[in-house]
Amino acid sequence: MSGVVLTLHVVGALDEGYGRAGVVAASLTVGLAVGAPWRGRLVDRLGLRRAVLPSVAVESAVWLAAPHLDYVGLIAVVFVGGLFLVPVFSVVRQSLSVLVPPAQQKAAFALDSVATELTFMLGPVLGVLLVTGGSSVLALTVVGVATVGGGALLLWADPPTRSASGAATPAAGPAGRVVTPRLLVVLLAAVAAAFVIVGTDVSLVAALNDAGRPQDVGWMVALWAGGSLVGGLLHGISPRQPAPLVLVALLALATLPAAFADGRGALAVAVVIAGLPCAPVLASINATLVRLVPEERRGEVMGWGGTMQTVGNALGAPLCGVVIDRAGAGAGFATAAVVGGAVAVVGLVVVALAGRRRAHGGGVPVVTDVVTAPVRDLREDPARR
Template identity: 60%
Template sequence: MSLSPYVDLLRLPGVLRLVLVALVARVPHAASGVVVTLHVVLTLDKGYGQAGVVVAAVTIGSAIGAPWRGRRVDTLGLRRALVPSVVVESAVWVVAPFLGYEALVVAAFVAGLFLVPVFSVVRQSLGVLVPPAQQRTGFALDSVGTELTFMLAPVVGVLVATQVSTTVALVSVGVSTVAAGALLIWFDPPTRTSQVHARAAAAASVDAEGAVPLATPVPAAAVPGAAVVRVVTPALMVVLAAAVAVSFVLNATDVSIVAALESWDRESSVGWVIALWAGGSVVGGLAYGAGRRAVHPLVLVLVLALLTLPAALAGTPLLLAAAVVLAGVPCAPALSSITAALVRLAPEERRGEVMGWQGTAMTVGAAVGAPLCGWFIDRHGAGAGFLTASVLGVVLAGGGLLVLRLSRDRSLRSATVVAPDAADEAPVTVDARG
């Protein structure tokens, strides 16, 4: 596997800095779930079920707020759209350690509603900074970076929560949220092609005249009377359905890994097994991004679901570890393929909103996948969780591919019917050479 596509990618103006900013800015979100869970269980002395309610409140708030926040980025510009999220979310996590359980549930919902849209902003900016021919590599690298963040940040969160206190851990999440938001506001990555051109012109003006222009390009959607661009199309809905399916499989697999290790009294192995799973995803993502062919998101989701099946047959922790490495390989490719497809299908004027809908679709998949597989695990064991993830993933992806095939066949039949009529109505021409 050659890494030259990534070298070429990181040489593009602004891309390396965006990747580094994204790695840091995602840390608060990646750590918050486990920190909140430990705070509810260890400090508030509640059960894991009640901790799940708090995490679910964040998730529901995020699902509702993501498209709205993305639309604010589209209409107001990044900096103005980020300020309310940074203020509200950081305030919630700083105050959270001093709230009772019921108030914490409400506060968690508000935090989710105003969650700093790091993921969608980074993907939106990559779609602007990276030429179409290199976007598959760019989004693959983004998925790999996300995996690395989610491998490391929860570990740090657990260490602070257990070795110091959950109060310090939650306040740290709040402080790091401010830092992440400030970093994004300072960097102000472009979310429109027009912004890239305007900044290039501004840089040229500085070089020529030594003066820094103060005007910032206004997003077109914010201009009164600007046309409303149609964003919902059948193709876009299919890709969002793929996002639901991949999130379902991933979250169901996550729950099943924990259940399997717990059934073998190997709870202490959860961390390294999940790290191996993420490691497989990193390898798969790097290989996919360095390759030359793009694959439809539904095909990658289908592969992901099929490669999850061997985990259902694992009878020991070592066999499970090997199985989840295999299952992890298509994860990052599937996620990056979904993002690349959405960027290609969504007009720039509505791309922030569409990235928000991607987050909502992932949330829906997670909200269904974890509890449904948990229900099967409680009744039939951990293997049933992996089996459910695999079978339903195959059904969802296979069903989506079937719908696409039928849609194409219908389009071809329509074209065949229309073609003769069009030929009859075509003007008759005479060859002058005859």
């Protein structure tokens, strides 16, 4: 909700343009990108309650002040808000990796992605309703209450982020290294997936604006998220585990038909198709990240995963926007698909070459295991359990 509400507040209540509203959104994004690994690392080192309590206190002050600040003050405060944002996503996924048996974690992470899709369907709509039916000050206050309330709920529930036995899982890399080729490949998948998703978002809005139907954005985005929700449920019940880079390539391929959609009906069908792989991609990335690192570093690494998705957003939105300005919305969809797909394919090729070199004694660490291994049934592989 925060992005759309901040934009409407800057444009409406502060009487600034959309360009200056973008600066506020960028300030929040930079804060999120910098703060996510740091907040996750604090959870690893200090435990959930000691790490989250300062976030709750800072977020309370940020969102209490934000509705009443001028433009410059708002830029500074939302950066602090992003920096100290309660690490809900990383904590939930850390906790799932502890509470859910390994054989069922794919389904759990898929359900997590489906729940996230529901928030992206409902949050912006609720934000717009609060602004239009009340005011942007009211909407920003609701954002603050929800943010602080989520943090308070985590403090109360205190879900486990470590195994009860206290036994840490082994590090993925040699000599206990956490930053390994495997991890870097998954983070690359996170960048590519975010690039495709944000490029699709920008292109969809542009396509409807160009067609003179901006009022259709809401239900078109809901269709897109609905496709993702269905894909996430199907991914969760399937025993097969496609690798993150494979799913990113599939996401890019599913996005391509939107570039050639002619008319609202065709575009509606295309965005549903484009949405189907979204939740599976994110679920696969999160499930793989928690398997690649020891428990005592999961919060930090999940934070890095969020940062890489932020990087993908920061790259995809302006690049696709420039292409749309020059060649239209269809070219924006195509750019999102081609660039994201190319990154996935290059990653797959590099991994395959590295694995082949390792097989011939070249000494390059194998990065194929949980990152790009052939699709298999998890229940038939004891090593995965």
